[in-house]
Amino acid sequence: xxxxxxxxxxxxxxxxxxxxxxxxxxxxxxxxxxxxxxxxxxxxxxxxxxxxxxxxxxxxxxxxxxxxxxxxxxxxxxxxxxxxxxxxxxxxxxxxxxxxxxxxxxxxxxxxxxxxxxxxxxxxxxxxxxxxxxxxxxxxxxxxxxxxxxxxxxxxxxxxxxxxxxxxxxxxxxxxxxxxxxxxxxxxxxxxxxxxxxxxxxxxxxxxxxxxxxxxxxxxxxxxxxxxxxxxxxxxxxxxxxxxxxxxxxxxxxxxxxxxxxxxxxxxxxxxxxxxxxxxxxxxxxxxxxxxxxxxxxxxxxxxxxxxxxxxxxxxxxxxxxxxxxxxxxxxxxxxxxxxxxxxxxxx
Numbered sequence: 529x530x531x532x533x534x535x536x537x538x539x540x541x542x543x544x545x546x547x548x549x550x551x552x553x554x555x556x557x558x559x560x561x562x563x564x565x566x567x568x569x570x571x572x573x574x575x576x577x578x579x580x581x582x583x584x585x586x587x588x589x590x591x592x593x594x595x596x597x598x599x600x601x602x603x604x605x606x607x608x609x610x611x612x613x614x615x616x617x618x619x620x621x622x623x624x625x626x627x628x629x630x631x632x633x634x635x636x637x638x639x640x641x642x643x644x645x646x647x648x649x650x651x652x653x654x655x656x657x658x659x660x661x662x663x664x665x666x667x668x669x670x671x672x673x674x675x676x677x678x679x680x681x682x683x684x685x686x687x688x689x690x691x692x693x694x695x696x697x698x699x700x701x702x703x704x705x706x707x708x709x710x711x712x713x714x715x716x717x718x719x720x721x722x723x724x725x726x727x728x729x730x731x732x733x734x735x736x737x738x739x740x741x742x743x744x745x746x747x748x749x750x751x752x753x754x755x756x757x758x759x760x761x762x763x764x765x766x767x768x769x770x771x772x773x774x775x776x777x778x779x780x781x782x783x784x785x786x787x788x789x790x791x792x793x794x795x796x797x798x799x800x801x802x803x804x805x806x807x808x809x810x811x812x813x814x815x816x817x818x819x820x821x822x823x824x825x826x827x828x829x830x831x832x833x834x835x836x837x838x839x840x841x842x843x844x845x846x847x848x849x850x851x852x853x854x855x856x857x858x859x860x861x862x863x864x865x866x867x868x869x870x871x872x873x874x875x876x
Contacts, residue, residue, distance in 0.1 A: 535572075581594055612671045613672050614671055626847075631848070632648075636851075656680075669690070673685070698746060714750060715843075716754065717757075718841070727794035728763055730766050732798075733802065734770050767789055787813075790814070793822065803833075822841065824840070825843070827843075828846070
C-alpha cells in the first residue's frame, strides 16, 4: 500500500503550496530515492495525481503542478466526485475476462456522463484494513462491489457507512441494493429449451472451490429455475452434482460424474471456468457421446462456443447493462427501484 502513502503525501504538499502552482516536482527517480520505493510504485502515485488534474507531465522536462486556471475542477471550487469499484483482482487478469470487462465498461460510461471519476480497488492479497485505508485515502463517496463473494468483507465495508451497491452478488437479506442477472428465469429458460429439444434427463453440474463449502448463490438460483421448468413437464428427471474444482483430483472427480450420468443427454453448467473443465473431459474421454448431447453454458459471451463440433447453447445476459444500472443507483439516477434489480437473461 506504499503507493497510497506517497500519493497522499505528494497531494498534501501540493495543497499546502510546498510545490507552487506551475512548479516542478522532483523527477520520479528522485521521488523513488526519497520514499525508498520502486520507480513503478512512485509512477503509480504520480499517475493518480495526474488523473486528478493536479500535475501534468511535460516531455523531457518533468512533472509540473497545474494552476487553478489549467484545472477546471480546482478553478470551480467544486469537490471532485469519486466512486470506487471493488473487484477480486488481480486487476489486469480480472479485466481480461469479457464478463467483468463489460460490467466495468457500463459503470465507467455512466459515471463519465455524470462527471464522476471511478477508481478500481483490488482485494487480492490485501487485509480488510488495507482495503478500507485505500477507500479513505482516495476519498471515495460510494462503492460498487463486483462479484465479491467474501461475506465477512462485505459486512466489514458496510461499517464504513458509505452508499454501496452489490453487482453480481446475491444476498437474500440486507439493505444494500443488488444488481444481478435474473438467474431463476435464466435457469427456467435453459431447462425449458432443453426439454423443447427433446431431452428428458438433465444434469446440472456446479462447482465449489473447497470441499464442504457452500455452492455459490447464483448457481442455486439457476437450479431453482431449472427445477421449476422441469416440474411443468411430465417425465423429466433432473440431477444436480457438485464437484470440488480447486482440489487435487478434480478432473478425475468430474470424469466420474460424467460417466455415472452418461444417460443424461443435456448438461447445464453455470460459469465459464466449469464449462472449460467439462469441455476438456468430454473431448478427452467421452468424444463419442458429444454429438448425442446438448450443452448449456451460463455466460455473457456473444461468441459461438463449442464442445468438439457441437455448438453450445448459451444462457446470456448483458454485462454492460448490469454496470449501467449499478452506476445509476450510486449516482441517484435510478429512482423508485426495488432492492433487487434484475437484468434479463435469454437463451440463444
